Structure formats: structure tokens, C-alpha cells
Amino acid sequence: MLRIHFSAEDLGRIRLAPGPDPAWETLLSIHVLGSYDNDIGMLGWRTRMRGSLDPAARPLLRLAPPRGYSPDFLTPAGGTTCVESGIEAILSTPRTQLRTDLATLGAEQKLPSWAEALAQGDPGALRGLGSALRRYHRQALRPYWAQIQSAVDAERSARAKAFLAGGTDGLLGSLHPTVRWKAPVLEVDYPSRQDLFLQGRGLLLVPSYFCRNMPITLRDRSLAPMLVYPINRDTRALTLDQTAYAPGADTLARLLGRTRAATLLMIADSENATGNEIARRLDISPASASEHATVLRDAGLIGSLRVGNTIRHALTPLGVELLEGRLPAVLGPRTQQRANCS
Template sequence: MLRIHFSPADLGRIHLAPGPDPAWETLLSLHVLGSNDQDPGMRSWRARVGGSLDTAARPLLRLAPPRGYSPDFLTPAQGADCMESGIELIVSTSRTQLRTDMATLGQQRRLPPWAEVLANGRAEALRGLGTALRRYHQQALAPYWPQLRATVDAERELRARAFLAGGTDRLLGSLHPTIRWEPPVLLVAYPVDSELRLEGRGLRLVPSFFCRGTPITLRDTSRSPVLVYPVARGIGALEPAGAGTGADTLARLLGRTRAATLCTIADAEHTTGHEIARRLDISPASASEHATVLRDAGLIRSLRVRNTIRHTLTPLGIELLEGRSWAPGGDRAHALAGRTGP
């Protein structure tokens, strides 16, 4: 059992992550990939990813075993709004923490020779770790991110309703069947007995698609407190965005990320660049670049509202998404391909 002790100040410092945390989803998906999980909803994902995992990403399976400890530095306590930001935080981990975390991992399993180089904070090892994380995310998570995002967004909406209906008591008491709120202690089903005293630091709640069974937290209680808990994934398998739909043709025409940007703008009128970056797990600069190309192509229009730029579809953008003007080989499709690029 994990016991999380709240002070009165902590009850006012509960934060719900704004979306799926890229670093936690990376770590927990590695746990699923390396396990014998027979969940039908994950079976096709495990087969697709496990059968063709990028060679550069394979060492991550040694860093993130499905059972036992995984290094805390792989999941920065403050969270990140996209994978690139998360990688920057991970590769800037102090040598002290690298040594401590890797030594803890080494106590439970035999480590390969490169682990010592990483523990010493060698620049080439950290660059290799960044490359491994980037390749893994691109292959195992990015194609499925819209489904992850939608699932976590639905969970966030439920937690918001719980808070509005009954405050922090209702919020903490409804997180997950394995969690029980007995003020001022949050009781969490856990593999080992552990105590976490918040002491005014608050608690960051992270709903996770790949979290399986019981919630998880950092072993190092001196770091900013976080509790990651499973969301209800619903019925159906985890499938790449646009699988079996015309979205594949749109992605070939515009490029996958640019097509996803257009779809994101269509989903919510007057979308901001920050919202695009958050939902697609890309940097704000990348979101701005894709929006600029779509605007130059006449697919969206942008309006400045105070200090924020908001985007909406043009009639041409609507036609493109509805499939009236982008049939392969059509004149409009060729014109757009020339204007938007890859």
C-alpha cells in the first residue's frame, strides 16, 4: 500500500496534467512491450511495434524492465508538453542522479556495459539515449497519439466534473478503483508498503493510457510528488491514426504531421498554436510552422486575439477534409501538393 499524506496546503496544490505525459507514456509503454501482457486491446500494437522495433531504441527495454524499478530520471517530475521537451529534460539529468538511479537499477538486474557509461553522464551516452527515445516515440507512440490524447482528455473531463460536483474530496475519491481517499491520506494499492508525505509540495496527477493495473509514482520521494494512474481505455484495439481511412491519402498529400495539424484545427474552432502542440505532442515552434504553411496554402485563416493567434478552417480547408477536392490525381490535389510541400 502507498500512503500519500496531505496537509491542508497540499489540498490546494493538486494539479491534473493537461494531457498524456510523453515521458510517462514512453516508459509505461515499454513496460507493456516487454511484458507478456495479453490484453486484446494491446495485442496488435505489441505485434506491430515489437516485431519491427528500431535497433537504436532496443536498449530502452533494458532500462525499463516490465517489473521492478525503472530509473526516475526517465520521467521528469515536472512533466513536459511534448516529447522533445521531455528528451531535453532527460538528457540534462545531473550526474549525481544518473549514478543513483542506475545503481538502483543495477541492484535488481545485470546491466550491459553501456549502462556504466550512461551512469557517468558521458555526452555520447546521453546523445544515444536521446536518439533512442526519439526513435521509439516516433515508431511506438506518435502514430497512436490522437487516440491516447482523446482517451486522456475524456478522463480529464470526468475529473473536472468530479471536482465541480464535490471538490477535492470527490476528485481524489474517484480517481481509480485501486485508490481510496481517507482524509488526509490517499491510499493507493501498490506492490510495496511506502509513505509519501507531500509537506506542502502538492501532488501532480497524471492520467495514463499505458499505465496498467495499479498506479505508479517515483521512488525518490524528495522529487516533486507525482501519481500516475490508469485511465479507462474503452473497447477496441490501439490503432494508428487514420488506419483504413482517407486520412492516409491526406497524410500523403500534406505530410502526416501537417495533416494532423489541419484535423486538430477542424476539431476545435479557433484553435491556438499551444493547443495544436499539446494535442500532437510537437513543439510550439513546429506547430507554428505547420500552421503558417497551411495558412499560406489557403487552408486555414489566423486571427490575433490579444496576445494569442487562433486558427480556423477556410472553405477550401473544409472541402479538403470532407474529400470533395482532394481525390488522388485531381487538379486541386496537385496544386495543393505544390503549395504545402511534404
């Protein structure tokens, strides 16, 4: 059992996340992907993902096993609904926390060889993690995000009504069948006996589509307290939204040419890639990398900025929309903000 201890100050600092948290949905959906339960609503999604998951995203399966500990740094505090902000927060994790979290994971399972570089905060390892997270979200979550958002919004509305009708008691007493409010302690069915003393920090409640069976929280008690809990979703299967489905590498290759498509994907995954990085990773000459970047820039798919003696490339809103399968029927002015929030 998990016992969460509230003070009077904590009761005034309870917050409800503004929507589905991309980092938590990523982590918990990876748990679902590695599990073998009979959740009817997840069977179709899990089958599709197991058969088609992008190889670049597969390292995440080693960081988030379906049972036991998953590193706390994969779910940073803040309750953001912005995909890119969440990823940037993960990649900005202090090295001390990276080392601590991965050591904790390593005590429960054998770590892959690249985990040591990640634990040391190696820039290349962090870029690889960012690429894996972006690709996973683009393939596994974005095509279903409207359904996830709708289900979480319905849960948030229900909690708001519970609070208006019964105050804090009504809110905390109606979270989930595995949760019991016995003021000033919130009791949660949990695999082990633990106590969490909020000590005036309040509590962030995070309703989650992919959370299963019982609520979950961070292991590190020094981090901002949060409780992620399963929403009361129905058993209908997640339906693939073709309009939100990102085009695959083969589709982009037919559209742009194989090397140019690879250049666009590499810029998307690297964030502010340089020409030398493009040339090295794609095994092409710097002149060829520059030529492909120029064509992509002229087409409005990337933007380039000189920093000192280096030119760095990043996706424009139009490039983001192309990769996310959301190109409008009629292209308008390219002045909108980069579309990286769900």
C-alpha cells in the first residue's frame, strides 16, 4: 500500500494535469507494449506496434520494462501537454539523476551497453534518446492522440464535477477504485508498502489513458509529488487516425528521393543538425549534404541559422506537418509556430 500524507497546506495545492501528459503516456504505453494482459481496448494497438515499431525507438523497451522500476527521469515533473517540451525536459536531466536512476534500473535488470554513456550524460547518447522518443511518439501515440485526449478530457470533467459537489473529499475519494481517502491520508493499493509525505509541496494528479490496474508514482521522494492514475475508459479499441499518421520512410523516399528523405528525417531527429553531422551519419560528402539541405530549405521544409562558423538546420512548421502527415489541402503562409505540441 502507498500512503500519501497531506497537511492542510497540501490540500490547497492539489492540481489536476491539464491533459494527457506525453511523457507519462509514452512510458506507460511502452509498459503495455511489453505486457501480455487481456485488455481488449489495447490488443489491436499492441499487435500493430509489435509488428511495426520503428527500430530507432526499440531501445526505449530496455529502459521501460513492463514490470518493476522505470527511470524517473523519463517522466519529468510539470504536467506539460507539449511533446517537445517534455522531451527537452528529459534530455536536460542532471547527470546525477541519470546515474542514480540507471543504477536503480541496473539493480533489477541487465542494462544494454549504451546505458553507460547515457548515465554519463553523453551528448550523442542523449540525442539518440531524443530521437527514439520523437519517433516513438510519432508512430505509436500521435495517430491515436485525439482519442486519448478525448478520454482524458472526460475524466478531467468528471473530477471537476466531483470537486464542485464534494470539495477535496469528493475529488480524492473518487479517483479510482484502488484509492481510498481517509483524511489526511490517501491510501493507494500498491505492490509494496510506502509512505509519501508531501510536506507542503502539494500533489499533481495525472489522469492517464495507458495507466493500468492501479495508480503509479515516482520512486524518488525528493521529486515533485505526483500520482498518475488510470482513467475510466471504455473497452473500445484505439482506432488508427489516418489523417494524423506520419508517412513512413519509404513514402518520404518516393516523394523526396531516398537521400533527401533521410536528410529530412535526420534533421528532425537531431534538432539543429549541422551539415557535417548530416554527412557523417548518412555517409555522404559535405557538398552533397549541403545540396540536399539547400533544396529542403528552398522548399520551406527546414530553416538554417549560422552560429559562429557553423550552420545549423531545424524543421519549419511545414516540415513538421509533412512528417506528421498533417499537410493542409491548401498551403498558406508559413508563419505559424512550430507544431510540436499535442
